Amino acid sequence: MLSFQEKEAIIAKFPELTRKEVSMGRVNYHYEESLHEKKIVVRHLHENGNGFVYVGKLPQYEADKKGFINIRDFSAEELEEVLAESVRYLSSDPAGEPVNEAWINREGTELHLKEENGYFNLYYGENLEEGFDSAKEAHLYLKEEGFRLKSGGAM
Structure with missing residues (x-):
């Protein structure tokens, strides 16, 4: 499992994300240019390495009802890939283009x-x-x- 610091270093590769501290030592990362109502890409990243990434309705992920997946056990490559897909998803027209x-x-x-x-x-x-x-x-x-x-x- 990647540490909190390792996950933050990977997230830092995405300069379009803005770090916001929340309660209990957790951190969120927002994508302010999102074309969707949702702006949070990383939610509740904690010092224990737990956290969530927004994937909306991307078909390759089994997200919770709010569109997030748990990244606790993600490898560096998996985390970087899901972050890129999340930003790409939030950059797309929510009205949707044809599949x-x-x-x-x-x-x-x-x-x-x-x-x-x-x-x-x-x-x-x-x-x-x-x-x-x-x-x-x-x-x-x-x-x-x-x-x-x-x-x-x-x-």
């Missing part, structure tokens, strides 16, 4: 999920593999098949 995502499995196979005419189509290269009625249904299928959203997955 256009890249997903990858352990073997390196890449599939692309595209929202087209109200449907969510899954492509392997130029070939249509599957069609879904909702992004949630497509995301569930992809996860069950061992795929994860590719880092920087929006296309």
